[in-house]
Each structure stands twice: as structure tokens, then as C-alpha cells.
Amino acid sequence: MMSKEEILVQIEESTLLLSLPHILVKLIDACDDENTAVSNIASLVAQDSSMSVKVLRLVNSSYFGLSRPFSDIAQAVVYLGGDTIKNLAITASVQQVFAGFKNGNEFNIDLFWYNSLLTASIARRLALATNHSNPGEAYLAGLLHNIGQLILFNVFPTAYKLLQQKENSGGDECDHEKQLIGITHCELGSWLLKKWKMSPLITDATLYHHHSTDYIKEGFPLVKLTYLANKLSEEQNGKQVNAVTLAGDILGITPEQAEDATENAQEEVTEIAANLEIRISLPKATNSTKPHNPQANSLSTAEAPEQSIAGHKALIQYIENSSLLTNFCQNLVQQDDQDSILAATEEIIRILWASKTVFFLLHNAETMALTGTTSSKNPDCDLFRDLKLPDNGRPSLALRSLISEEIFTCNGNFIAANSTLADEQIFNIANSSSIKYLPMLVKKERIGVIVLSLQSKSEKDTRNLHEQMQLVAKQTAIALCMNEMRRKEKEKILAEQMATAALAASKVVHEVNNPLGIISNYLRLLEIKLPKEQGMQQELQVLNEEISRISRIIEQFNNFSTAATTSHTTTLNVNDLLQQMLRILDTTLLEPKGIKLISNLAPSLTAIDTEKDKLKQIIINLVKNASEAMPEGGSITITTSNIMSRDKILGVRIDIRDNGPGIPETIKSNLFSPFMTTKTHGHSGLGLSVVHKTTQKLGGTIECKTVNKQGTCFSLSLPLNLSVANSLR
Numbered sequence: 001m002m003s004k005e006e007i008l009v010q011i012e013e014s015t016l017l018l019s020l021p022h023i024l025v026k027l028i029d030a031c032d033d034e035n036t037a038v039s040n041i042a043s044l045v046a047q048d049s050s051m052s053v054k055v056l057r058l059v060n061s062s063y064f065g066l067s068r069p070f071s072d073i074a075q076a077v078v079y080l081g082g083d084t085i086k087n088l089a090i091t092a093s094v095q096q097v098f099a100g101f102k103n104g105n106e107f108n109i110d111l112f113w114y115n116s117l118l119t120a121s122i123a124r125r126l127a128l129a130t131n132h133s134n135p136g137e138a139y140l141a142g143l144l145h146n147i148g149q150l151i152l153f154n155v156f157p158t159a160y161k162l163l164q165q166k167e168n169s170g171g172d173e174c175d176h177e178k179q180l181i182g183i184t185h186c187e188l189g190s191w192l193l194k195k196w197k198m199s200p201l202i203t204d205a206t207l208y209h210h211h212s213t214d215y216i217k218e219g220f221p222l223v224k225l226t227y228l229a230n231k232l233s234e235e236q237n238g239k240q241v242n243a244v245t246l247a248g249d250i251l252g253i254t255p256e257q258a259e260d261a262t263e264n265a266q267e268e269v270t271e272i273a274a275n276l277e278i279r280i281s282l283p284k285a286t287n288s289t290k291p292h293n294p295q296a297n298s299l300s301t302a303e304a305p306e307q308s309i310a311g312h313k314a315l316i317q318y319i320e321n322s323s324l325l326t327n328f329c330q331n332l333v334q335q336d337d338q339d340s341i342l343a344a345t346e347e348i349i350r351i352l353w354a355s356k357t358v359f360f361l362l363h364n365a366e367t368m369a370l371t372g373t374t375s376s377k378n379p380d381c382d383l384f385r386d387l388k389l390p391d392n393g394r395p396s397l398a399l400r401s402l403i404s405e406e407i408f409t410c411n412g413n414f415i416a417a418n419s420t421l422a423d424e425q426i427f428n429i430a431n432s433s434s435i436k437y438l439p440m441l442v443k444k445e446r447i448g449v450i451v452l453s454l455q456s457k458s459e460k461d462t463r464n465l466h467e468q469m470q471l472v473a474k475q476t477a478i479a480l481c482m483n484e485m486r487r488k489e490k491e492k493i494l495a496e497q498m499a500t501a502a503l504a505a506s507k508v509v510h511e512v513n514n515p516l517g518i519i520s521n522y523l524r525l526l527e528i529k530l531p532k533e534q535g536m537q538q539e540l541q542v543l544n545e546e547i548s549r550i551s552r553i554i555e556q557f558n559n560f561s562t563a564a565t566t567s568h569t570t571t572l573n574v575n576d577l578l579q580q581m582l583r584i585l586d587t588t589l590l591e592p593k594g595i596k597l598i599s600n601l602a603p604s605l606t607a608i609d610t611e612k613d614k615l616k617q618i619i620i621n622l623v624k625n626a627s628e629a630m631p632e633g634g635s636i637t638i639t640t641s642n643i644m645s646r647d648k649i650l651g652v653r654i655d656i657r658d659n660g661p662g663i664p665e666t667i668k669s670n671l672f673s674p675f676m677t678t679k680t681h682g683h684s685g686l687g688l689s690v691v692h693k694t695t696q697k698l699g700g701t702i703e704c705k706t707v708n709k710q711g712t713c714f715s716l717s718l719p720l721n722l723s724v725a726n727s728l729r
Helices: 004-013 019-032 038-046 049-059 073-080 082-097 109-129 135-144 147-155 157-168 173-180 185-195 200-208 221-236 243-251 255-262 265-276 305-332 338-353 397-404 412-418 421-430 459-464 466-529 534-561 574-593 612-628 687-697 722-728
Strands: 279-282 297-300 358-363 370-373 408-411 434-442 445-454 570-572 595-600 608-610 634-645 648-658 701-707 711-719
Touching: 004 147, 004 185, 019 038, 038 049, 038 073, 049 073, 109 135, 109 221, 109 255, 109 265, 109 279, 135 200, 135 221, 135 305, 135 466, 147 157, 147 185, 157 173, 173 185, 185 200, 200 221, 221 243, 221 255, 221 265, 243 255, 265 279, 305 338, 305 466, 338 358, 338 445, 338 466, 370 397, 397 408, 397 421, 397 434, 397 445, 421 434, 421 445, 434 466, 445 466, 466 534, 570 574, 570 612, 574 595, 574 612, 574 634, 574 648, 608 612, 608 711, 612 634, 612 648, 612 687, 612 711, 687 701
Parallel strands: 595 634
Antiparallel strands: 279 297, 358 370, 358 445, 408 434, 434 445, 570 608, 634 648, 648 711, 701 711
16 A cells, blocks of 8 residues: 555646646745746746636736736736736636546535535534634635545545445544545645645644544634534434534534524525536435435436536636635735735735726714725726715715615616715716625724625626625725724824833933033133144044034934924915025035935915924925935935815825935834934934924824835825814824
8 A cells, every 4th residue: 555645646646636736836836935036927827828818818807907908928927916826826726626527436526516515504604603703714614625535536436436335334434545545535635725825724624624523622713613514514414423412512602503503504505506506416314425425316406517517617616716715814914004905805806706996985983974095006096085975964875885784786776766976976987787885894893885896797696795795895894993903003102102202302401401511611611721732622623523413412302302392383385485495405405415406396386374393394304314315415306296185175295205225124114213213323313203293293194105225205294274184194
């Protein structure tokens, strides 16, 4: 008998099952490696004609709206990016498993589908009963838990026939597999799913679903869910396993809850099979539920071979989507800002449901209004940004969906009969036969609504997608909620740091200024009293310069501790102020260092009510920092513009951009924290924290974008006045 390792080598070399996924595994690894060249990824894609077609079909789809289609794989790979290519590779891997399997005397594929669907359905129900975070993942684990049986049957048909004879005479299935073949279907299934880079939790659920109950009780939730679902499905089909009584030990649920998970499960499987046109077979109640039973009662929802093939294709699509959703959930938790979260959600919606239009309406708990937004990668980002749904009068369909916590499907007839003007405008913008509103909530907290367009589908088809849509909305809501919590916590920590620094600064200023003044005065007396010898006077000059440098550092502390003291607003033309300041800064600071100053001031810039001195302090700090980053010279560009929302001016924006070395990533995340500096000795690290604090006092915001060796841009946004400051945040 071959060893387990030899068996796996034989299976991996088998062109019958694994040749294509092996290529795709390499592709997935390449996409995960940041150092892999795009040309290498394109080369791997080109090795598989099916994968090449998928890539070109996606990049040339209507979503991207390209004026000229791509025909070159390398260009398409660059345009789509590694994450999208990886998702397509996972999809193709799962699809390969279910292509071309045949029935045999020892293996009934129709019964296999029934048992897999039944276990998946029960696993999903148990996940919902136990508040598991991802019922779709539980469904996928249940669906694939016996995939190793397909491998055994297709790679070892002779041994599989003997295996069935042994199992019909009784005994443990996995023990027989070990004795006759040398490996179990659990080990094979887990190995295959690992090769496809499936979630480790799903591969574990496949590996351990025949272990002892005591062993399973120590595992993670998905392993327990799959184990109990498998037992309950066996019990549903007439096998005496007393699965209901295990529910409390394994999942901590009552027998009644376990029975609820199986209630009408067979009917649900039959309905799913009918909807997807899958040929299934029900086992006889007195027989074992093993998928090899050739005497099964056939429940065929598609007697014609062509219909059966169509049904399997539909199931493949369902499994592909489940796989993509699992990868999406894993990817989402790695995103660290709102823009990347929205971009990940837009991508999965585009891939799963071919939605041409996707945008978000985020909920403001104070005003009860919904504000439109998208990721920066969305081609319609300018169209939906700052789109506001009124919070007075009749509630919009989006708000009604959020309040009722239900998915709304809207077509032209529904819009005409039930909508507000805002709803009609959204429908017109989407330019589709129907749109869906997916509410996003976290424990009753309203996060917002996802709005997406759909191609023409029957209501039955779209209802079948609701579970997947609910998962996308729920995971996105959780990610956005956690991101907001991190942002608030970061602001809280920063505020505490600022308060501590301000207190320390005030003490340092008080304690140090007096002795510095005395030392400085005594040095002046020494200069007068000592002979005018060149050497002695030069040494005194050095001392004076160092004391002056200390005074400048102390002045930064003084500015920091007193930044919030007085408030004198005035109507100000920002362009006029900048022109006055830049003339002085150019002459005294920039020109001597060989730095070119470029101004690009908007001619129709609106006037704002703000504090002139504080704004000057911000500008001086930012320009001074930019100049110090370029000791060998460079350029600084100052740009102004109006901040618009539709046709309304909300404030002004000032961009200060340099072409210096950029800011290191290790510093960027704490850039506005006190005592953080990129400079050498002699700098307190308070300059940007003063800028941040002062900007907040003016009701504005400040952002930094930096690229290594290409420069840095600070963007200062200021409101028309303090009363509208929230509109910029």
C-alpha cells in the first residue's frame, strides 16, 4: 500500500482532477507576493485559456466603460490588479472540481449533491441559531465537507468499489479508507482545499468532521457547526446517530434548537435544487445516506441531460460566489480606512452581480440624513459624493430600507408608485431596470445603505441572492463601524496627548524663559566688557546663536500651549493673505535655499470668516516644513480652490505640495502627534501638532498625502464659517 505522501503525489499528478487548480494555486501565490512582477502574473494567466477569457471578459465589461477594449493579457492584469485576479483564480479552482464528474454503480452523484446540500443547509441554520458571524461560510463548509469522496472515486475507482463492499458490511468509514487506500476522504478534502487557498477554518471543518465528539468540542465554531450539521443530516436520512442530543455539548444549544435547524430541511434542499435546476436523489429512509447508494429514490428536477448540466452550472455559480464571499470577508478585516473598505465592497458586488452602478448612503445619527459616497476608485465617485437625501418630509426608499432592516428591490413601476423625488433621481442615475437597497446595521445601529443596480432578473432569481447580499451588507457595516471606532479612539488618544503636551509646554515655557533671559543679558554685558578680540567675540556669538535656537524651540512650546486662547474672526480673502505671506516667505526662506515657489490661486475664491493670525501660523509652519525637507532645493506649489457640494460652496481648500523625499510610512500614521518629527536634533516635533490643533479650532480639517521620493501634499480645508464646520468632516 502506498503511503499518504505517495497518494497525494499521485493525485496531484492526475490530469483528471488537479492539473488546472495547480496552475491557479501558483497564480494565487503570485498575487499574494508583492515582489512578483506583473509580467509573471500575466504569464500564469496566459497558461490557462479559461482564466484568460475570464480576465478579458471582466476588464472589457460595461462596468469599466472602456472606450477601447483590452486584447492583451498583461495590460488587463495591470488594470484589474492582484486582488481581482486572485478572486477569479479561486473561482476557477472551485469550478474545476465540479466539472465533468460522472455517475457510476459505486457512486451516485445525484445523491452526493443531495447530502451535500442538506448538510450545507443545516450548517447555515445552526450558524444563524448560534449567531455565527458568517452563515455563508458555514454553508460553504457544509457543501464541501465530503469533497474527498469525489477524489477517491475518480482517482481510485477499483479500490473505491472494494471500499463500498466493506462499508456495506458495517464499520467505520474512515477506518476502511485507511486500510484499503491509505488515506481518508477527510484528509484528501482538506488537502485539496488547502491547495486552493481556502479559509483554514473551512479546511479544518473538512478534516475533522469524522472525529470524536469529545475532540470536536475543543475546536473553533466552524468545525463544530460542520460536524453537527453532518450528524444531523445523517439522522435526517435515517441513520441512528442521536445527533440532536449532541447539540448541547458541541454548540451549547438545546435539542429543540437543533431540531429547528433540521425542520423542513429536506424541503428546503428540494426547493434549492429546483431553483438551480440540480438533479438530486433522496435516500431510502431505511438505508445509509452514503452517496454511493445506487438504490436511491430519484428526485429529478431536470430529467433532460441538458437541464441537468445547466443545474450543475448554476450550482457551480453558487459555490463560486460563496468562495468569493469568504475571501471578501477575510480581505475586509485587513482594510484600515473607509475608502479601502468601500472599494473592497464595490469590487465584490461588481464581480458577483455584474452591477454597473454601486454607491453608499451613510447614515448620520444626529440629523437622520443619508449622505452619498463611494470609494476613490469608483468611476462615479464625483457623481455620488455628498449626495444628501432630505431628512424631512416623506422618508426615501433608502431610509425606509434602513429603518425596516429589509432589502428593497425597486423597478420602474415600484418607483412610480412609492417614491419620493430623490428616489426617482437615484433610479434615473442608476440607469438600470432595477436597483436594490441593502441596509447596513450593527446591533441595531444604523450605518447606512448600499445601493446597486441589477441586470434584468426575475424576482425569484434576485430573492435567491438575498442571503449573499445580506452577508456583504453586514460585513461592510461591521468594517465601517470598527473603522469609525478606531478613528474616534485615535482622536481621543491624540486629544489626551495634546492636553498632556500643552500642560508640559506651559510649565517648560515658564521655567526656562527666565533663566534664558538672564543668561542672554549677561552675554550681552560680556560682549561690551570684553576686548574686541576676534576669537573671544566669535565664541560669544556662537553662544548667542545657540541660546537663540533654544528660544525658538521654547517659542514652539509657547505657541502650542496657547493655541486655543483667543478667538478673533474676520472676513478674509485667503488669496490676498497668501500673496502677502508668500512674498515674504519667498524672499527670506525659499529663495536662499534654491526652492522655487509656484502659486496657483483660484481667481474666484470665496471669502471666509476665520482667524487671520491662526491661519498665518498654519501656513508658515507648513511652508517652513516643506522647505526644511528639501535642503538641496526643489519646488513648492500653493493651490487654492472652492469646496463644492453640488452647486453650493462649503469653504476653501489650500494645498501645499513639495517635490521632496516624502514622509516615511512609519511616521505618517502618527504625523500630527506631539513630539513626532522627521528632522534631526534641535526640533521639538510640535510644529504639525500645533497645525492640527489650530486647524481644528478654525473648524477645518487637514490631510497629508505622501509618496516616497515624489513629495508630500498637505491639504487644508476651511469652512465658510464655524457654523458650517461639520459639513467638511
